[in-house]
Amino acid sequence: MTSTLDFIQFVLAPQMITGLSLGVAVVLVALGLTIIFGLLDVINMAHGEFYAIGAYAALALGAVGINFWLLLLIVPLLMIPLGYLTERGLIQRVFNKPDRHVTTLLLTFGLALVLEDVLKVAFGPNTQRPSTPIPGAIEMFGIMMPNYRLFLILFGIAIIAAVIVIVNRTALGAMVRAAAFDRNMAASLGVPVTKVYAGTFAFGVALAGLAGVLLAPVFSVFPTMGRDFIFMAFTVVIVGGMGSIIGTVVAGLLLAQVQVLSSLVVSPVWSDPIVFSIMVLVLVFRPQGLFGRLGHA
Amino acid sequence: MLSPSHLPLSATLRHDRSGLLMRASHVLVVVFVVAALVFAALGAALGDTFFLRLATEALILGGFALSVDILLGYTGLLSLGHALYFGFGAYVSALMLKQTPSFWLAMGVVLVAAAAFGFLTGLIANRVRGVYFALVTFGLAQVFAKVVYNTRALGASDGMIGIPIVPIELGVVTVMSNAPVAFFLFTLGFVTMLYAVSAYLLDTSFGRVLGALRANENRVPFLGYSTHRARLAIYVFASVVAALSGALYPMLRGFVSPELMFFAASGNAVITVVIGGVGTLVGALYGSVILTVLKSVIGTMTEHHLIVVGLIFMAVVIFLPKGLMGFVRPRVARLLDGGGR
Numbered sequence: 335m336t337s338t339l340d341f342i343q344f345v346l347a348p349q350m351i352t353g354l355s356l357g358v359a360v361v362l363v364a365l366g367l368t369i370i371f372g373l374l375d376v377i378n379m380a381h382g383e384f385y386a387i388g389a390y391a392a393l394a395l396g397a398v399g400i401n402f403w404l405l406l407l408i409v410p411l412l413m414i415p416l417g418y419l420t421e422r423g424l425i426q427r428v429f430n431k432p433d434r435h436v437t438t439l440l441l442t443f444g445l446a447l448v449l450e451d452v453l454k455v456a457f458g459p460n461t462q463r464p465s466t467p468i469p470g471a472i473e474m475f476g477i478m479m480p481n482y483r484l485f486l487i488l489f490g491i492a493i494i495a496a497v498i499v500i501v502n503r504t505a506l507g508a509m510v511r512a513a514a515f516d517r518n519m520a521a522s523l524g525v526p527v528t529k530v531y532a533g534t535f536a537f538g539v540a541l542a543g544l545a546g547v548l549l550a551p552v553f554s555v556f557p558t559m560g561r562d563f564i565f566m567a568f569t570v571v572i573v574g575g576m577g578s579i580i581g582t583v584v585a586g587l588l589l590a591q592v593q594v595l596s597s598l599v600v601s602p603v604w605s606d607p608i609v610f611s612i613m614v615l616v617l618v619f620r621p622q623g624l625f626g627r628l629g630h631a
Numbered sequence: 632m633l634s635p636s637h638l639p640l641s642a643t644l645r646h647d648r649s650g651l652l653m654r655a656s657h658v659l660v661v662v663f664v665v666a667a668l669v670f671a672a673l674g675a676a677l678g679d680t681f682f683l684r685l686a687t688e689a690l691i692l693g694g695f696a697l698s699v700d701i702l703l704g705y706t707g708l709l710s711l712g713h714a715l716y717f718g719f720g721a722y723v724s725a726l727m728l729k730q731t732p733s734f735w736l737a738m739g740v741v742l743v744a745a746a747a748f749g750f751l752t753g754l755i756a757n758r759v760r761g762v763y764f765a766l767v768t769f770g771l772a773q774v775f776a777k778v779v780y781n782t783r784a785l786g787a788s789d790g791m792i793g794i795p796i797v798p799i800e801l802g803v804v805t806v807m808s809n810a811p812v813a814f815f816l817f818t819l820g821f822v823t824m825l826y827a828v829s830a831y832l833l834d835t836s837f838g839r840v841l842g843a844l845r846a847n848e849n850r851v852p853f854l855g856y857s858t859h860r861a862r863l864a865i866y867v868f869a870s871v872v873a874a875l876s877g878a879l880y881p882m883l884r885g886f887v888s889p890e891l892m893f894f895a896a897s898g899n900a901v902i903t904v905v906i907g908g909v910g911t912l913v914g915a916l917y918g919s920v921i922l923t924v925l926k927s928v929i930g931t932m933t934e935h936h937l938i939v940v941g942l943i944f945m946a947v948v949i950f951l952p953k954g955l956m957g958f959v960r961p962r963v964a965r966l967l968d969g970g971g972r
Contacts, residue, residue, distance in 0.1 A: 377762060427949050435762040436709045440905060441948045443898065447941030455935050565773065565894075572766055607777040614755065614770040621759045 348477050349594050355483045357590030358490035359552070362545035364567040364574075364582045365497055366538030372577025373514045373534045375434060376425060379442040381567070382560025383449035384539045388413060388546025389555045390457055393464055402467035402547075409547045410540040417539025420445070421532040446560070454557040461556040482551060489548065494583055497541070501579060510534050514577070569613040575623025585624060653834060655964040656913045659956065660826060663916055667819050675812045683811035685927060686920075687818050687883050693919030694822040694876030696903035697829060697912060698869040703901075704910030705833055706865055707845045709765045711897055712772025713873055715752070718892030719775075720745055720874030722785065725794050725881040734799040734808075734882075741878040742871060749870025750863070757862050769894065776892035790888030794881040808882040818879055822916065825872055830912055832868065841865055902944050908956030917955060 367381045391409045396402065424445065428437045468481040501507040512520040513530045521527045553559065570589055574581030592612065593605045600608075616623060667686070674683040695717045702708045720741050727737035756767050779785050786792075799806040799817060806813040832838060840861045843851050851858050881887050890896065899922065907918025922940070929936040951958060 377765070424945070424949075428952075431952065433707065436703075436707075436765070437948060437952070439709070439762070439765065440901070441945055443901075444941045444945035444948060447937045447944070451935045451937040451941065455938070568766065569770070572763075572770075576762075601781075603777075603781045607774050607781070610770050610773040610777065614767055614774060617763055617767040617770065618755055618758050621763045 353591045353594035357587040361586035364570040366541035368571045368582045370538040376438040380446040382564030383446045384542040385546045386560035388543030389550040392547040410544045413540040413543035414536045417536035421535035463554045466551045573616045575625040578625035581625030651964045655960045659913045680811045683815050687815045689919050689923035690818045690822045693916040696900045696915035698872035699900045700904045700915045701869040705841050711765045711769035714896035715772035716870040716873035717877035720877030721880040721887045724878035725887045732795045732797045734797045745871045745874030749867040753866035780889040792886040794885045908954030911956040914956035
């Protein structure tokens with residue numbers, strides 16, 4: 335009996351908390367991805383690079399002495415024009431062609447290649463790790479918990495809640511949902527659809543940038559960090575249901591638990607294949623994902 | 632009775648046009664082969680090894696890109712994990728050659744194994760369409776690539792080295808896989824054959840069904856064709872073409888590594904096809920040469936060639952959506968048409 339309790343306290347619980355912080359991290363990256371897909375029908379292959387840009391911006395601005403807490407505000411604000419211009423300057427150029435899915439996917443894939451190499455040129459190929467803004471750890475229920483991880487979980491949950499409220503409960507969110515449901519109807523009711531599109535894309539990119547700032551002290555900063563993380567984010571978006579915000583949150587938290595708990599049973603190298611297998615199974619048996627998409631009930 | 636002349640005019644014109652475009656593709660392949668032969672002669676005269684082997688790799692990757700174009704250009708399905716089959720072919724070939732260095736046995740096993748593997752994975756991938764197809768192929772490739780990456784018996788992350796040099800018996804001559812000129816010429820012939828078989832297949836009534844699927848999937852069953860079977864068949868065919876191209880890789884380089892299956896490899900094939908021209912088949916070969924030249928030329932100047940490749944790729948997607956061959960081929964077709972009258 336004690337051994338079971340010990341197992342729960344010293345193995346299972348810490349692992350699940352690690353999973354929770356990983357899950358929150360993945361959801362933060364995946365949220366922008368799913369909102370962009372839900373509204374624009376665009377698979378943003380460059381999303382991971384926007385996440386990396388956020389992390390590098392935090393690193394660069396932090397080096398000139400800007401406080402971490404200020405960065406949480408500044409970096410997303412800086413990402414907004416970048417996202418807005420990307421949508422207006424690149425996505426819109428091919429947006430109305432047939433095969434929008436394929437064309438925009440290819441275009442953002444090209445953009446990802448360019449951005450990743452630009453980061454390499456600008457910051458060098460080496461891994462950098464910003465110092466933790468909140469050092470130390472506290473003991474909770476007999477488990478040692480780094481303070482920053484705790485902050486990440488709480489702050490991440492707050493951001494996720496804020497995004498849900500913005501999309502579902504504000505006039506801005508209503509415009510986004512309306513445009514996602516029926517573009518022409520929304521336009522005829524006076525929704526400035528082109529601005530909503532660009533604005534939503536910018537919002538998604540800003541979220542990726544914010545995730546970059548938040549996760550840099552945990553996962554380090556390197557040019558391909560976006561690529562490594564985006565696979566997991568894509569999986570989360572697909573399993574949750576492309577374009578569903580609640581689905582992304584649920585799938586992100588669940589899949590992160592699958593990843594950390596499976597590594598208790600099998601070697602951790604197998605956790606990636608397991609997670610990707612789940613994605614394939616979901617795509618095969620329920621391609622729409624666990625939840626419906628944005629704008630649809 | 633309806634004679635062909637009673638068919639709607641647009642339909643006959645349309646058919647003529649696609650036939651003409653296909654002929655233009657053949658002309659462009661001939662140009663490609665002639666240029667390659669000149670290159671081989673130059674390489675032989677100068678006693679070069681490096682560029683010949685680089686060009687051989689470009690041809691192998693061209694065969695791989697051809698298989699991606701078969702899917703993307705003729706069914707509209709974008710595979711983001713097609714390197715799975717290229718890598719599969721490379722690994723099966725490497726395993727076979729390590730047992731017995733027999734070329735034809737290895738190729739035969741790759742052919743059969745890739746058809747079976749393509750069939751099984753195709754059953755999974757073809758349950759979904761459009762963007763989900765891109766994602767499911769991506770996921771499948773990730774799963775298998777990670778399995779290979781973690782399997783000791785397959786060399787895990789290091790891959791397998793020490794693939795023996797193989798003699799390729801072609802009746803009158805025997806080509807050694809380490810002879811730069813001969814193996815280049817052999818690969819050229821092999822990839823041209825892959826092109827010819829693909830072009831032939833897509834010109835049969837089966838190819839027409841695929842074209843119809845792309846135009847209007849809902850109507851095709853009413854004409855008495857199974858959409859599912861046609862999709863699965865072309866998927867298996869594309870897998871086999873990719874695997875046969877991959878099978879040549881260990882003969883050229885003497886090793887295989889899990890990178891052959893990774894997303895970067897799949898992505899490169901997609902870039903190749905898009906730059907060369909989607910739905911032209913021949914574009915895959917030209918695209919592969921362009922990409923290889925870009926990478927090696929810019930690669931000597933800077934290690935950041937991805938910026939240039941990425942920018943060119945984006946420019947093609949925006950300004951030249953049919954790729955290089957989409958630009959060149961109609962002009963060749965017009966020349967052919969003018970010459971025929």
